[in-house]
Amino acid sequence: MDMVNQRKKNMGRQKIEIKKVEKDSNKLVTFSKRRQGLFRKASELCVLCDVHAAIIVFSPGDKLYCFGQPDTNVVLNSYIKGTTEFEDSKSAENSPTCKDYNRQYEEAQKMLETEKKKLEDVQNLAKIFNKGDWWNDSIDDMSSDQLEQFMVSIYELRRKLVERADELVMKQSVMP
Amino acid sequence: MDMVNQRKKNMGRQKIEIKKVEKDSNKLVTFSKRRQGLFRKASELCVLCDVHAAIIVFSPGDKLYCFGQPDTNVVLNSYIKGTTEFEDSKSAENSPTCKDYNRQYEEAQKMLETEKKKLEDVQNLAKIFNKGDWWNDSIDDMSSDQLEQFMVSIYELRRKLVERADELVMKQSVMP
DNA sequence: GGGCCTATGTATAATAT
């Protein structure tokens, strides 16, 4: 304790040169931390300035990471088209992503028509919801069967929501 | 000269809340600075980790700014193909749709880490769920705003569900 | 990899030019 130069707990942040990190393990750590930071900055920019943005990054392991406000594909479409008409409901409807969603939604609906377990599903769902911090924890804890039933239930709810949305003539396609 | 005495100390950097800057002039300055910072961070990430990345941002005045390493379009093409040029086509067995969903899920996860807004959504959702016989009654009683928020929340949940479904390798496509 | 920690490097809010 007497030494002024007593070794501190760690070295603190060091200045680094901006050049390729050669050591793979360090590179991974740096990528992970800085990618997070980059996305956070982008998020802040979008909120503060009320603008749209998208980021696409491939990790050293070639895994794809992306950020998008309001959505990566929407921003990319705007970029490709060279237009900024984000909220054009017609083009939003026609975006591939929404199409996919709608198609899959219709398929799911078909299946639902032949399902007779709806009531059971609802009951199971209610149980799950009532068990506490379901939003953060339940999904991960669910068994395969539970999950399946839960998904069916969500789809039913979704249909109801879409109906309501139609009634309200909501302008933006918040949901597919 | 008297500049020395005149040099009133600045307030220095102030803490700000991450929410929309209302004053247009400030918003512009903030955008300009933060956009530069964002691009610099991206550049550093690319050099340090030897990776490819692209950023697309629209300014408050709808002007397009983009960053790309090695080139915006190259990275976008990689994204659209859903594969890097260094990968073989084996990964193509996964449907593009699922990939899209997974990407969006990852996005959502990252955003959740940094955005308090989403937490608010969840809290609101929890309130709605906890108010009783929500399944049968709540939807019809919800205000337009409530409904919208609810739909956004469900949409996020849906992403999470898709991710889980993928993990479980479910045979039937109950959900997309 | 995912978190946590601390010391320190860096980004940036407010301001003025």
Added chain:
DNA sequence: TATATTATACATAGGCC
């Protein structure tokens, strides 16, 4: 709108689990 300044808030390198 970009740039310069300054004081501070925030991000992060290097460690350690």
